Amino acid sequence: MAEELVFYTNPMSRGRIARWMLEEVGAPYRTQLLEYGTTMKAPEYLAINPMGKVPAIRHGETVVTEAGAICAYLADAFPAAGLAPPLGDAARGPYFRWMFYAAGPVEAAVFNKMLGVEVPKERERSMGYGSFDHVMKVLHIAVSEGEYVAGDRFTAADVYFGSQIGWGLQFGALDKDPAFEPYWQRISTRPAAVRAREIDDALMAAPAQG
Numbered sequence: 001m002a003e004e005l006v007f008y009t010n011p012m013s014r015g016r017i018a019r020w021m022l023e024e025v026g027a028p029y030r031t032q033l034l035e036y037g038t039t040m041k042a043p044e045y046l047a048i049n050p051m052g053k054v055p056a057i058r059h060g061e062t063v064v065t066e067a068g069a070i071c072a073y074l075a076d077a078f079p080a081a082g083l084a085p086p087l088g089d090a091a092r093g094p095y096f097r098w099m100f101y102a103a104g105p106v107e108a109a110v111f112n113k114m115l116g117v118e119v120p121k122e123r124e125r126s127m128g129y130g131s132f133d134h135v136m137k138v139l140h141i142a143v144s145e146g147e148y149v150a151g152d153r154f155t156a157a158d159v160y161f162g163s164q165i166g167w168g169l170q171f172g173a174l175d176k177d178p179a180f181e182p183y184w185q186r187i188s189t190r191p192a193a194v195r196a197r198e199i200d201d202a203l204m205a206a207p208a209q210g
Contacts, residue, residue, distance in 0.1 A: 003060030005029040008048060010036065011200035015055035017067040017163040019200055021156060022057075023192035025078045029057075033203065068103040068160045072096075075156035083156040095150035095157045098142055102161040105129035106139065110164075110173045136175050139165070143183040154187065162187045 007022060007029050009015030022029050034040040034054055041052045049056045049065045056065040057073070064073045075084035085091035109129040112119070124130045142149050143165070150157045166184050168174030187193065 002027075004058075006032055006058040008032045008034055008045065008056040008058075009054045010034055010040070011203040013054050014067045016196065016200050017160060018055040018057065018070045020163065020193050020196040021071045021074050021083075021159045023196045023199075024083060024156075024159060024190075025074050025081045026192075027078055066103075067163075068099055071156040071160045072099060082153075083159075085150060085155065091151040091153075091155075095155055098149040098161045099157045101138070101142070102164045105135050106161075106164050109135040110168060114173055136177065139174075140177050140179050144179045147186065154190070158187050 005022075005027055007015075007018065009019065009031060010033065034045060039045060040054065046052055048058065048063055051065065053065075055067055055070060056063065057070055059073075059077060062073075064070050072084070075081070079086075085095050105128055108127075109132045113132050119127050119131060129135050142161070146152060148154050148158050149161050162184060165174065165180055166188055169180060169184060174180060
């Protein structure tokens with residue numbers, strides 16, 4: 001019997017990234033909706049994620065938190081979906097590179113800018129991302145070298161990395177770049193991406209769950 005896959009989320013969260021990945025994988029899963037400030041901070045969920053944040057998944061006895069880690073885990077746990085380059089494949093390098101670039105430098109640089117945090121020029125070497133402008137230049141390179149960030153086929157790296165691009169375009173957090181929109185259009189129209197958005201949009205429109 002297959003191990004149960006449980007998805008802890010809120011439709012107004014980074015859980016939307018994990019939902020997309022789950023839809024790409026195609027394995028059956030059960031959604032556990034959580035609310036900010038109540039069930040997300042309840043002891044039952046803090047035993048899953050002591051941060052009291054979503055998303056998280058429980059696959060059998062394995063618990064994974066953090067959207068990027070969930071994407072990477074699911075790609076390896078369900079290899080038939082073909083969402084991670086196999087060991088020995090040269091694409092595995094850029095696959096991990098861009099997955100973690102999005103989780104580290106991109107997220108830090110974008111949110112610092114949104115919060116008005118200015119890194120003094122003389123302290124850029126101390127920051128993991130250097131400067132916002134530098135991050136944008138590297139993002140341009142990542143989406144300009146091919147159809148997808150890890151080579152010629154779609155992978156879990158595109159789910160996570162691409163979600164950062166899509167979010168930045170939606171909320172104006174990224175500078176305008178001619179390479180961003182075509183890349184986001186390519187990946188966001190995938191059937192699994194569309195299904196995931198429809199599911200979460202419907203949940204947002206539904207009455208709040210306690």
